[in-house]
Each structure stands twice: as C-alpha cells, then as structure tokens.
Amino acid sequence: MDLLEKGTLRLRWAEAHMPVLAAVRERFGKEKPLKGLKVGMALHTEAKTGILAITLAEAGAEVRLASCNPLSTDDSVALALREVYGLDVRAKKGETNEEYYANLNHVLDMGPDYVIDDGSDLIAMLHTSRREMLPNVKGANEETTTGVIRLRAMAADGALQFPVMAVNDSKMKFLFDNRYGTGQSAFDGWMTATNLMVSGKTLVVAGYGWCGKGVAMRAKGLGADVIVTEVDPIRAIEARMDGFRVMRMEDAAKEAEIIITVTGCKSIVRKEHLEVMRDGCVMGNVGHFDNEISKPDLEALSAEVTRVRDFVDEYRLKDGRRVYLISDGRLMNLAAGQGHPAEIMDMSFAVQALGLEYLVKNHQSLEAGVHTVPDSIDVRIAELKLQAMGITIDQLTQEQRDYITGWEEGT
Numbered sequence: 001m002d003l004l005e006k007g008t009l010r011l012r013w014a015e016a017h018m019p020v021l022a023a024v025r026e027r028f029g030k031e032k033p034l035k036g037l038k039v040g041m042a043l044h045t046e047a048k049t050g051i052l053a054i055t056l057a058e059a060g061a062e063v064r065l066a067s068c069n070p071l072s073t074d075d076s077v078a079l080a081l082r083e084v085y086g087l088d089v090r091a092k093k094g095e096t097n098e099e100y101y102a103n104l105n106h107v108l109d110m111g112p113d114y115v116i117d118d119g120s121d122l123i124a125m126l127h128t129s130r131r132e133m134l135p136n137v138k139g140a141n142e143e144t145t146t147g148v149i150r151l152r153a154m155a156a157d158g159a160l161q162f163p164v165m166a167v168n169d170s171k172m173k174f175l176f177d178n179r180y181g182t183g184q185s186a187f188d189g190w191m192t193a194t195n196l197m198v199s200g201k202t203l204v205v206a207g208y209g210w211c212g213k214g215v216a217m218r219a220k221g222l223g224a225d226v227i228v229t230e231v232d233p234i235r236a237i238e239a240r241m242d243g244f245r246v247m248r249m250e251d252a253a254k255e256a257e258i259i260i261t262v263t264g265c266k267s268i269v270r271k272e273h274l275e276v277m278r279d280g281c282v283m284g285n286v287g288h289f290d291n292e293i294s295k296p297d298l299e300a301l302s303a304e305v306t307r308v309r310d311f312v313d314e315y316r317l318k319d320g321r322r323v324y325l326i327s328d329g330r331l332m333n334l335a336a337g338q339g340h341p342a343e344i345m346d347m348s349f350a351v352q353a354l355g356l357e358y359l360v361k362n363h364q365s366l367e368a369g370v371h372t373v374p375d376s377i378d379v380r381i382a383e384l385k386l387q388a389m390g391i392t393i394d395q396l397t398q399e400q401r402d403y404i405t406g407w408e409e410g411t
Contacts, residue, residue, distance in 0.1 A: 003075065003076045003079055004080055004083055004084070006076040007047075007080030007081070007084075008080045008084055010046075010047040010076060010077055011047050011050050011051065011054075011077060011080055011084075013047065014048050014051050014342045014345075017341075017342035017343055017346065018343070018346035018349070019346065019384070019388035020350045020381055020385050020388060021051060021052065021055060021349050021353065024055065024350050025051075025055040025058060025353075028056075028059035028060075028353070028357075031059075032059060033059055033357050033361075034056060034059040034061035034357075034360065035059075035060030035061075037060070037062070037113045037360065038061065038064075038110050038111060038114075039056055039061040039064075039112060039113070039114050039115070039356070040064050040108060040110060040112035040114070040115050041056075041063060041064065041066070041115075041117075042067070042068040042104055042107060042116070042117050042121055043065070043067070043068055043116065043117075043143065044068060044069060044072040044331075044339055045065060045066070045067040045072065045074065045077065045081075045089065045091040046072065046073070046074040046334070046338065046339050047074065047338075047342070048339065048340070048342055048346075048349060049065070049345075049349075050077050050080070050081050050085075051349065052349040052353065053065050053081065053085075053087055053089075054085055054087070055353055056353065056356070057087060059353075059357075063087055063088065064088045064090070064107045065081070065089045065091065066103035066104050066107045067091035067092075067100070067103065068117070068119045068121060069119075069330060069334065070094065070095040070096070070097070070099075071093060071095075071327060071330045071331070071334070071335035072093075072330075072331060072334035072335060072339070073092055073093045073095075074093070074338070075093050078092065088110075090102075090106045104122060104125060105125070107122065108125060108126065111136050112136070113136060113137065113138050114137070114138060114139055114140060114141075114356060114359065114360070115139075115140035115141070116140065116141045116143070116352060116356065117141065117142050117143065118143040118144050118147060118288075119144060119150075119288045120142055120147035120150045120151055123140055123151065123164065124150070124154075126161075127154065127159055127160070127161065137162050138162060138360075138363045139162050139163045139164065139359040139363045140162065140163075140164045140165070140359075141165045141167050141352055141355050141356055142164055142166055142167060142168060142370075143167050143168060143348070143352065144168050144288055145168050145174075145178065145209065145210075145211065145264050146288035146289065147288070148168045148169060149264055151166070151370050152370055155368075155369045155370050160368050161368050162363075162368050163363060163366035163367065163369060163371055164370050165355045165358070165359055165371055165372075165373055166370050166371065166372060167348070167351050167352055167355055167373060169372055169373070170351045170355070170372075170377070170378055171378045172348075172378045172382060172385075173348045173351050175210070176344055176347055177340060177344050177345070177347065178211045178214065179211070179213055179214035179217075180214055180344060181214070181340030181344035181345070182286055182340070183213075183214030183215050183217055183218035184214075184218060184341060184344075185286075185333035185338070185339055185341070186214075186218070186260060186262075186284075186286045186332065186333045186337075187218055187219075187222065188333060188337035189284070189286075189311075189326070189331075189332035189333040189334070189336040189337030190260075190284060190326070190332060190336075190337075192311070192336045193309065193311035193312055193326045193327065193336040194282060194324075198222040198223065198258070199222055199223030199224065200223060200224075200225075201224050201225070201257040202224070202256055202257050202258070203224035203225065203226050203256070203258040203259075203260065204227045204249070204252045204253070204255075204256040204258065204259045204260070205228050205244075205260055206259065206260070206261040206263055206268045206292070207230065207263035207265075207268075208228050208232070208238065208239045209235070209262070209264075211262045211286065211287075212228070212263075213242075215262055216228060216239070216242070219260075220243070224258070225245075226245070227244065227245045227246070227247060227252045228244045229246070229249045229252050230246065249268065249269065250272055250273055250276065253269070253277045253281075254276050254278065255278070256278065256281050257278070257280065258283075258284075259281060259282075259293075260283075260284050260285070260286060261283075261285045261286070261287055261292035261293055262286045262292075263287055263292060265287075265292065266289070266291040266292060266294075267294045267297075268292045269294060270294040270297050271294070271300070274294075274298060274301055274317070274323065275301070277323055278321075279323075280323070280324075281324070282323075282324040282326065283325050283326065284325075284326035284327070284332040285326075285330065285331065286332060287331075288331070290328060290329040290330040291329075292329070293325065295325075295329055298315055298325065299315075301317050301318060302315040302316060302318065303316050303317065304316040308324070310336075311326055311332070312324050312325070312326055313325050313328070347381055347385055350381045351373060351377065351381060354373075354377045354380070354381065355373050355377065358377065
C-alpha cells in the first residue's frame with residue numbers, strides 16, 4: 001500500500017506540472033480520436049510516461065506498456081498505473097534480459113495497430129522475431145535519437161515496413177528534451193549515485209549533439225572544466241566556440257575525473273582509453289544503450305569488481321588503479337535519477353500524442369519510412385506551452401507580413 005500511494009502521488013505531481021499534455025488530454029477525452037485502436041508502448045516506465053499512457057487510454061485506445069530499459073522503471077508508478085488506472089503495464093526495475101524481452105513480447109501479443117517506441121526495440125522485433133504481427137501495424141512513433149538512427153538504417157536497407165514519425169526530430173522535442181532535459185537529469189542521476197562534487201573537476205562529455213550540448217552546458221554551470229570529444233568536425237568547432245576544450249578521447253581520458261557518454265554509438269570508452277585513465281575516474285552514460293562504455297573491456301582489465309554504492313561499481317584494475325561505473329553503464333539519469341523534468345516531458349509527450357493522432361488520420365497516405373512531425377504540431381505545442389507559462393509574444397502586422405513575403409523593388 002505504501003508503494004501504491006507513492007506511485008499515485010508521483011503521477012499526480014507529474015500531472016500537475018504537464019499543462020500542455022493536459023490540454024491535449026482534455027480534447028482527446030471528448031473527441032476519442034483513438035477509439036477502438038490498440039497502442040503498444042515501450043517507454044521508460046515512470047510518472048511522465050504514465051500521464052501519456054493515461055492520455056492515450058482516455059482517447060479511446062487499449063494500451064499496453066513495457067519499459068524500454070531494464071533499469072528505468074519506477075516500480076511505484078507501474079503499480080499505480082495497474083491498480084488505480086487499470087492499465088496493462090509489464091515493467092519493473094532491474095529486469096533480467098529474459099524478463100525485458102518477455103515484457104516487450106507481451107506488448108506485441110496484443111496485436112497493436114500503432115506502436116510508441118523509445119530505442120526501436122519493439123519496431124525491430126516486429127521486423128524480426130515477431131513478423132507475424134507486422135500486417136496489423138499501421139505506423140509508429142519513435143522517441144529518441146538512438147531509435148531514429150536505427151530506423152533510418154532500416155529504411156535505407158528497404159527493411160522498414162510501415163511509416164514512423166520521428167518524434168525525436170521535432171523541434172519541440174530535441175531543442176528542449178534533448179538539451180535542457182538531458183542536461184538537468186544527467187546530473188540528477190550523477191548526484192544521486194555518487195554524492196560527489198562536479199565543481200572543480202575535469203569532466204569529459206563524449207558527443208556534442210543536442211544531448212551533449214545540454215550536459216556540457218550544465219557541467220560548465222556547475223563549475224567543471226569541460227572537455228568535449230567528437231567525430232563530427234562541425235560539432236567539434238561549435239564546442240570549441242562555445243568555450244569548451246576539444247580533443248580525442250585517448251587524450252581526454254588521461255585528464256578526466258568524470259566521463260559522461262552521450263553519443264548513440266558504441267565503444268566510446270574502450271580498452272585503449274581505460275589503459276590511460278587516471279585513478280578514481282567516474283564514468284556514466286546517458287545514451288540509450290549500455291554499450292557506450294565498453295563493459296567487456298572494463299571487465300577484462302579488472303582484477304575485482306565491487307558494488308560500493310547503490311548505483312556505483314568499483315572496478316579495481318590489474319595495475320591497481322580504480323575506476324567507477326554508474327548504473328551498469330545504462331542511462332544514469334533514469335537508473336539512478338528520475339529522468340527529465342515534468343515540464344520538459346510535457347512538451348515531448350504532447351508531440352507523441354499529437355503525432356500519433358496525425359498518424360492515425362494520415363497513415364494511408366504515408367509511405368513506409370521515417371517521417372518528420374509536421375511543423376503545425378510543433379507550433380501548436382509551443383503556443384500551449386507559452387500560455388501555460390503566462391507569456392505573450394508579438395504578432396506580425398499585415399504590413400510586416402507583406403514586407404517579408406514581397407520581392408518587388410520598394411516593398
């Protein structure tokens with residue numbers, strides 16, 4: 001009962017700080033745009049996700065929800081969604097690999113009409129081990145950078161069999177969720193896990209996409225000496241002009257006291273970096289999968305592994321140095337923290353809800369492949385967010401409209 005009350009309160013708290021999704025939910029409750037449809041979801045199963053699931057259910061959908069990460073579930077919220085809201089939720093923190101895929105398969109067992117995914121595990125399963133479910137799926141939404149990268153690879157190979165909305169590429173998602181959400185939640189997880197200082201330390205951010213920009217910005221604000229590693233020359237220049245040192249990981253690892261990976265790629269920190277890493281370096285990841293910091297290389301170089309805090313493992317290397325890994329190399333902002341702030345996910349999940357509505361209305365005219373969320377949805381969400389923040393902005397006069405759309409001399 002204590003766990004149930006905790007989860008219910010967390011859902012209510014999130015709901016109170018998600019006014020954009022509340023406006024969408026109010027309309028959905030009246031219009032029922034998802035009536036009779038089955039929606040399968042694989043998202044981090046915590047309070048903000050719970051409000052999205054409730055919104056879709058109130059729009060008329062039958063919803064099944066599993067986690068997209070074995071360590072990111074809030075058990076209290078999962079319980080409350082089942083017991084209070086009657087949703088079919090199969091998720092728990094600390095799932096085994098077998099449990100993780102069993103829960104994803106349970107979502108697909110419903111025969112979903114639409115899928116909402118984070119990392120594209122559900123979509124990948126539909127195209128591999130669960131192909132019998134493919135004919136029923138009319139489309140999907142993908143939440144995160146890693147998943148969109150994966151889907152574009154599938155589309156390039158001609159493998160993707162239905163339209164997918166790249167929610168991650170919506171301006172109202174990546175400009176705020178990826179940058180400000182990841183920037184704050186990464187250090188929420190860091191501080192919960194370590195109870196150590198950031199100020200005064202040399203901190204390496206691997207990757208300078210929108211998520212990396214957010215982490216670097218917040219690290220600088222906390223007083224760290226920030227180094228950025230990149231493979232993209234344009235982003236590397238941008239990082240330097242934003243005031244950060246830029247170098248190769250093999251050089252940065254020699255100075256690093258903290259390393260945070262956020263790339264969407266694998267083996268960003270590997271054997272040659274671990275071999276030159278200074279004693280006491282703490283590593284954490286906020287990319288989607290747990291392969292950015294090479295655990296096989298870390299284990300091969302180690303003489304002993306000890307859990308020294310709830311979310312921190314100490315790897316004592318064979319040469320006597322000690323390095324630390326947060327949350328098994330999984331998303332430390334969700335495994336050790338509570339994920340992005342509610343006000344941020346309010347916008348991201350409004351994109352999910354309105355993107356799904358758009359997909360339901362337009363799936364027949366959309367080819368199989370990755371599609372961009374229409375700008376009109378971004379603009380509507382921005383308008384709702386400004387209203388919730390009590391902000392009004394200027395409007396173009398007719399003279400100004402004529403001026404910026406005209407081309408003749410003297411206009």
